[in-house]
Amino acid sequence: MKVAVFSCKPYDKRTLTTFANDKQLSMSYFESRLSMETISLVKGFDAVSCFVNDDINAEVIQCLKQQGVKTIALRCAGFNNVDLDAAQKQGIKVFHVPDYSPTSVAEHAVALIMTLNRKTHRAYHRVKEGNFALEGLMGFNLxxxxxxxxxxxxxxxxxxxxxxxxxxxxxxxxxxxxxxxIDQGCQYIALDEIYQKSDIISLHCPLNPSTHHLINKHSLEKMKDGVMIINTSRGALVHAQEAIDALYSGKIGYLGLDVYEQENKIFFEDMSSHIIQDSVFQLMLTFPNVVVTGHQGYFTIEALNHIAETTIDNLLHHQNDKNNSRQLT
Known part of the structure; x- marks a missing residue:
């Protein structure tokens, strides 16, 4: 099986190459994302492997079918960037990695909480400059x-x-x-009650029509003043402009994001020598009580190894026509 791997960084190539060794798979690696602009690269391949920001819409899927591609192996849990209906109609099998390392993302969410609370990002720069004053670094007990x-x-x-x-x-x-x-002492309540009672709200839900812009001016109005919002799931769960408005008003006291709705234009790339053409994102970065990381919640050794191993396993299951619980279509 010839596999074209898109959105491939050096660390992806290293882990995929390790787990694909002697597995009857021929892997070709492309740093570019899969989209209509790069669809010509799939010529001669049997399968493609994609990541969170590849644009696998109906038009792309039709072209994949025309090129003879039979399999899409996602290297992520989410699949909101894939038109599953179009893939099913075209007879293309889609697989994902539903469980790569839950603790890696969960721990990163906690890291954002701790950073925002104890202001370690600000303290680090102060100490580097010889400033050991504590004023402005007050936190709270979790x-x-x-x-x-x-x-x-x-x-x-x-x-x-x-x-x-x-x-x-x-x-x-x-x-x-x-x-x-529940047995561990957690309590399930209505969503509005979550908004009303929580000091910290962390998002761990998938992106779908019912969760799109879940955090918006209406849901924010129901929250405590100074609430902490953490999003390590999908960027479009948070309406960025309305979150900025809530930062100005003090409704949001702390905002930690590892994902952003328009991240496909900037994340996973070195943009340090470029002007980022996103005024909303740039404005968000000016707030001292906002911490943004570049979709690195999953980025641990354990997670990368598991992603690579599961992706290879998905491709081999399809090649050998075996049942696979990770198949989406």
Missing amino acids: EGKTVGCIGTGRIGAAFCRIMKGFGCRVLCYDLFPSQEL
Whole structure:
């Protein structure tokens, strides 16, 4: 099987090459994203492997079919960037990696909480400049605070367990409550109650029509003044401009983002010598109580290895016509 790997960075190539060794797969690596602009690269390949910001829309899928591609192996859990209906109509199988390392993303969400709370990002620069003053670096104890977790799948559940370890009161919202989390002392309540009662709200839900811009001016109005919002899931869960308005008003006291709605234009690339053509994003970075990371929540050794291993396994399962629970179409 000849596989074209898109959005491939050096670390992806290293792990994929390791797990593809002697597996009857011929891997070709492309740093560019898959889109209509790069579709010509798939000529002669049987399968493509893509990541979170590849644009696999209906037009791209039709071209993949015409080029003879039979398989799309995603190297991520989310699949909102793939037109699954179009893939099914074209007879193209789509696989994903539903469980690569829930704790890696959950731990990164906690890292954002701790950074924003204890202002370690600001303290680091002060000390580098010889400034050891503590004024402006006041934080708060996490113990006893109310943390709202929206979405309690594998990542959300891992996050809840960590926050319980801090001594937090953990409130959850999910269409499918976890009895395991309930047994551990977490409480499931209505979404509006999450908004009203939480000191910290962390998003761990998928992006779909019902969750698009879940954090907006209407949901923010229901929250405590000075609430902390953390998003390590999908960028479009947060309406960026309305979050900025809430930062100005003080409704949002802390904002931690590892994802951004328009991230496909900037994330995973070195933009340090470029002018970022996104005024909303640039404005967000000016706030001292905002911390943004470049979609690195998943980025641990354990997660990368598991992503590579599962991606290779998905391709081999399809090649050998075996059943696979990670198949989406």
